[in-house]
Amino acid sequence: MKAAVDERLDGLRGSAPRLTYSARSLAALENNPRCTLRAVLDASGSDKAAIAAHAGFPTPFGQSPFAIARGNAFEALVKANGCAELIRVLRETLKLTLPEVAYQDLNDVGGNASPEVRCTRTRQLLVNTALGKFPGTLYDHPMLRLQVGGHTVFLEPDLVAFRIEDRFHVVEIKSFPIIDDQADPAQVKAATTQASAYVIALRAMLAEAGIGPDAVSDTIVLVAPKDFTNSPTAAFVDARKQVATLTRQLTRIERIGDLVSLLPEELTFDLAVDEAGKAQRPAEELAAALDQVPALYRPDCLSHCEMAFFCRSRARACASLDVLGPTVREQLGGIDTATMALGLARGELTADVDQAEMAAALRHAARLRAEVLGQPGGAGAAA
Amino acid sequence: MSKVSAMAHLEAMEQMRAVPLTVFRHRRLSIKPLVIVPLTMAGEAGAPLAAMAGTARTAPKLLVVDQPRNRDQRFAFAADLGRIVMDYINSHRLHRRDVTSRGDGPTSRYSDAPQILVPNPGGIKVLADLGRMCRFRKTDGDYPVQPVVPLLGMWLTFLAESAEQAGTSMLLPVTGMLGEHWATGQSVMEDQNLASIMGWIAPADGVSVEQAIADAENPAVCPPAGPATSPEFDKTYLAPAVKRFDDARALGDPTAITAAETDLRELIGEQIKPTWRLMWSAISLLRAVPEAPRTAARFERDLASFTAYSDYQDEGALPQRKRDAAIGAARRLSRLERAQADFEADMAFDDSLVLADLRSVGEAFAGTVTAAETDRVVTTAKNRRVPRPRITVTTDDPVRLAPGVILISPSMPNNHKALIISSAPDEESTQITVEITGGMGRGVVPQKGTVPSLGQRIAYLPDPGWRPTPVFPEPDSIPWTHSSLADEDPDTDTDAAEGWGDAD
Numbered sequence: 001m002k003a004a005v006d007e008r009l010d011g012l013r014g015s016a017p018r019l020t021y022s023a024r025s026l027a028a029l030e031n032n033p034r035c036t037l038r039a040v041l042d043a044s045g046s047d048k049a050a051i052a053a054h055a056g057f058p059t060p061f062g063q064s065p066f067a068i069a070r071g072n073a074f075e076a077l078v079k080a081n082g083c084a085e086l087i088r089v090l091r092e093t094l095k096l097t098l099p100e101v102a103y104q105d106l107n108d109v110g111g112n113a114s115p116e117v118r119c120t121r122t123r124q125l126l127v128n129t130a131l132g133k134f135p136g137t138l139y140d141h142p143m144l145r146l147q148v149g150g151h152t153v154f155l156e157p158d159l160v161a162f163r164i165e166d167r168f169h170v171v172e173i174k175s176f177p178i179i180d181d182q183a184d185p186a187q188v189k190a191a192t193t194q195a196s197a198y199v200i201a202l203r204a205m206l207a208e209a210g211i212g213p214d215a216v217s218d219t220i221v222l223v224a225p226k227d228f229t230n231s232p233t234a235a236f237v238d239a240r241k242q243v244a245t246l247t248r249q250l251t252r253i254e255r256i257g258d259l260v261s262l263l264p265e266e267l268t269f270d271l272a273v274d275e276a277g278k279a280q281r282p283a284e285e286l287a288a289a290l291d292q293v294p295a296l297y298r299p300d301c302l303s304h305c306e307m308a309f310f311c312r313s314r315a316r317a318c319a320s321l322d323v324l325g326p327t328v329r330e331q332l333g334g335i336d337t338a339t340m341a342l343g344l345a346r347g348e349l350t351a352d353v354d355q356a357e358m359a360a361a362l363r364h365a366a367r368l369r370a371e372v373l374g375q376p377g378g379a380g381a382a383a
Numbered sequence: 384m385s386k387v388s389a390m391a392h393l394e395a396m397e398q399m400r401a402v403p404l405t406v407f408r409h410r411r412l413s414i415k416p417l418v419i420v421p422l423t424m425a426g427e428a429g430a431p432l433a434a435m436a437g438t439a440r441t442a443p444k445l446l447v448v449d450q451p452r453n454r455d456q457r458f459a460f461a462a463d464l465g466r467i468v469m470d471y472i473n474s475h476r477l478h479r480r481d482v483t484s485r486g487d488g489p490t491s492r493y494s495d496a497p498q499i500l501v502p503n504p505g506g507i508k509v510l511a512d513l514g515r516m517c518r519f520r521k522t523d524g525d526y527p528v529q530p531v532v533p534l535l536g537m538w539l540t541f542l543a544e545s546a547e548q549a550g551t552s553m554l555l556p557v558t559g560m561l562g563e564h565w566a567t568g569q570s571v572m573e574d575q576n577l578a579s580i581m582g583w584i585a586p587a588d589g590v591s592v593e594q595a596i597a598d599a600e601n602p603a604v605c606p607p608a609g610p611a612t613s614p615e616f617d618k619t620y621l622a623p624a625v626k627r628f629d630d631a632r633a634l635g636d637p638t639a640i641t642a643a644e645t646d647l648r649e650l651i652g653e654q655i656k657p658t659w660r661l662m663w664s665a666i667s668l669l670r671a672v673p674e675a676p677r678t679a680a681r682f683e684r685d686l687a688s689f690t691a692y693s694d695y696q697d698e699g700a701l702p703q704r705k706r707d708a709a710i711g712a713a714r715r716l717s718r719l720e721r722a723q724a725d726f727e728a729d730m731a732f733d734d735s736l737v738l739a740d741l742r743s744v745g746e747a748f749a750g751t752v753t754a755a756e757t758d759r760v761v762t763t764a765k766n767r768r769v770p771r772p773r774i775t776v777t778t779d780d781p782v783r784l785a786p787g788v789i790l791i792s793p794s795m796p797n798n799h800k801a802l803i804i805s806s807a808p809d810e811e812s813t814q815i816t817v818e819i820t821g822g823m824g825r826g827v828v829p830q831k832g833t834v835p836s837l838g839q840r841i842a843y844l845p846d847p848g849w850r851p852t853p854v855f856p857e858p859d860s861i862p863w864t865h866s867s868l869a870d871e872d873p874d875t876d877t878d879a880a881e882g883w884g885d886a887d
Contacts, residue, residue: 060600060601060602060615062615062618063425063614064425064426064611064614064617064618065617065618066425066426066427066617066622067425067614068426069426070425070427071426175426176428177428177429179428179512180515181706225428227428227515228428228429228512228515228516299570299571299573300572302572302573303572319396319397323396323568323569323570324392324393324568324569325571325572327384327571328384328388328389328392331384331386331389332386332389338397338568339397341389341393342393342397345390345393361386361743361781362386364386364743364779364780364781365385365387365389365390365739365743366390367779368739368742368743369387369390369736371739372406372735372736372739373403373736
């Protein structure tokens with residue numbers, strides 16, 4: 001059964017190499033989890049950016065070189081000299097008693113940087129630490145492994161700290177500022193979700209050695225620049241909710257077969273890339289294939305999903321209310337398109353039993369707008 | 384948002400053009416606003432990259448930071464922007480007029496207040512951050528700055544705080560003003576793109592709305608209105624140009640430095656100018672929308688708070704604290720909530736489309752007077768005979784107001800007050816009997832035109848009413864549970880020395 005699902009997923013992806021999940025793409029599962037199109041594309045390891053671009057909707061995402069440089073410089077600063085700055089912050093800002101600090105660099109193992117080797121070494125060290133056989137405190141870039149939908153995903157947290165209350169804590173280093181103890185909520189949320197993936201992976205790794213989930217805290221340590229300076233500050237962030245949500249999304253991936261079995265047998269998102277690396281598949285044919293999979297577009301997809309511009313064009317084409325976003329949508333429960341809403345409002349469509357109440361409210365709203373706009377100058381407000 | 388507003392968005396979607404959401408513009412638009420388009424460097428904590436500023440479409444000033452990571456250049460930028468902003472603010476501190484005030488408030492007020500307009504909410508955030516960065520700086524000591532820098536910091540903080548309060552007009556995002564008056568066929572998030580919302584309202588000649596909103600999202604055609612520049616622009620143009628400047632400075636070659644500076648200015652000028660032009664087109668569109676009657680009264684409150692802060696500055700102000708203490712936070716919350724409620728009530732009273740929003744959810748109603756007992760007189764407990772006419776209004780609105788609710792009416796003279804006596808649903812319509820309780824003059828016979836007559840169209844909405852100003856404890860009588868050492872005045876000395884990005 002499982003093999004059959006994998007075969008179908010490989011078929012959907014076609015000839016392109018499989019893309020594995022990253023902490024970022026796992027974190028993205030939390031946004032819009034009910035979208036089938038994204039679930040199928042992600043589970044099959046398809047290259048969403050390439051597919052969207054070939055279908056005529058290139059993604060304008062990308063990071064500014066300034067942002068990348070700043071992020072790297074800040075992380076280097078925090079970790080310089082065996083994490084001297086980080087230890088200062090943990091002690092001074094978070095008031096932790098870290099008696100002695102042993103720092104382990106896991107960026108490579110004796111010069112070997114392959115994920116498998118690093119992962120084995122990471123597991124060996126962390127398990128021994130948890131069992132009290134090894135005195136480690138800070139682990140720089142450990143390599144964790146997580147099975148997602150039957151495939152191995154390697155995840156690399158910035159840092160894992162032990163001995164904060166004798167539990168492992170995921171430390172996430174970000175370069176957005178914490179100004180007067182406050183940071184941008186959206187950025188904190190993204191960082192926390194990403195860290196949740198590490199918490200889950202770390203727990204899975206320790207579970208293999210028979211160590212319970214309590215060994216890994218679901219409070220993460222966020223390290224970020226203080227105010228407008230370069231010097232770091234830190235805060236504890238409660239990630240319980242996001243760990244739970246992400247865990248649920250991961251179990252959904254296991255059930256991807258249910259979604260795939262509803263799709264046509266021959267469906268594929270293959271771009272038919274030729275030897276020169278150019279996609280040969282006609283764009284309309286690709287778009288038609290994508291149209292076979294139901295997508296759930298929401299305006300905030302635009303800020304995180306590569307397919308969003310494609311989905312928006314589809315939503316616009318059928319006058320879906322999704323285009324207008326949740327504030328309008330929630331006013332019109334049970335109605336999916338602008339055409340239907342306006343049809344009911346103008347009495348051109350007959351409402352079924354479920355829609356009767358909504359239709360009456362819409363007719364009234366339409367009458368009110370017409371009444372006001374029909375007056376000369378839209379007045380009636382003369383006091 | 385109600386179904387009436389939702390209907391406007393549906394119409395916009397169907398017709399592929401923006402449609403009005405309100406009859407009026409509810410924000411004051413100064414005859415001479417100061418427009419600022421700020422740009423920041425990606426990744427840095429609110430590091431300014433450039434700003435274009437001016438009070439007219441022509442001859443704006445362009446300020447550019449050649450190396451945003453350089454501390455001295457950032458402060459030079461803050462000082463330059465500070466001079467522009469302070470000149471503008473000071474030009475509103477010339478004329479005062481007397482006001483009658485209750486209590487011991489000031490007896491005179493400035494006759495005009497500044498208005499700074501930025502493209503989007505991100506622009507306000509940039510100014511607020513800049514205010515936070517500048518207000519604790521010192522003009523002496525280790526890292527001295529020009530005197531205008533902390534002054535700019537305090538004023539920007541004042542303006543950014545005023546922008547959080549509903550109905551104020553001293554610092555506003557233009558996308559917000561456009562979105563308040565026009566409904567588009569896209570989401571709120573997309574409406575925050577200035578070029579995009581302008582594409583819905585007034586696409587350029589010969590350009591369809593479809594094309595205009597597609598262009599708005601293409602940074603190659605339409606540079607973003609900021610605060611961040613497009614990553615593609617950063618990669619292809621900005622990063623190399625900044626590097627050329629750094630190299631020239633490292634070599635100490637004055638000709639090369641000047642050349643690199645000129646390059647950067649031109650590059651950034653090209654990015655910022657399209658937004659500058661859009662800002663002024665948006666302003667003239669907004670100017671063409673009639674201003675709501677009650678905007679003037681709200682502006683008086685702006686004038687009062689501007690005058691109060693200005694006088695505080697003249698007495699030698701301290702920078703605003705970083706975080707509110709318990710009392711300050713409670714006071715601020717109370718002020719913001721009242722402002723929000725007042726603004727909503729004002730808009731509904733002025734604007735029949737906003738009123739329609741309330742009517743569609745049953746929180747207001749309008750209809751025809753179908754019965755009237757205009758000569759009804761009652762005797763009060765004080766044995767005084769007063770007119771208490773009763774009328775019955777028949778409405779199609781789904782009224783949800785209960786008997787006993789006090790009403791005001793935009794269709795009647797200003798101090799008209801009424802009380803709901805009963806409401807009786809009658810198939811499709813509802814008959815509501817109200818008793819007129821105020822606004823009829825002092826006599827036993829109501830003055831002419833103060834009582835609705837039979838057959839008249841009339842609208843009623845609940846009276847937001849007068850609420851007492853909440854009283855908060857004085858700083859010296861705060862219970863120990865609500866105070867802490869952190870509530871003491873901020874230690875500004877350490878803040879003056881705090882680093883600012885990568886000082887090189």
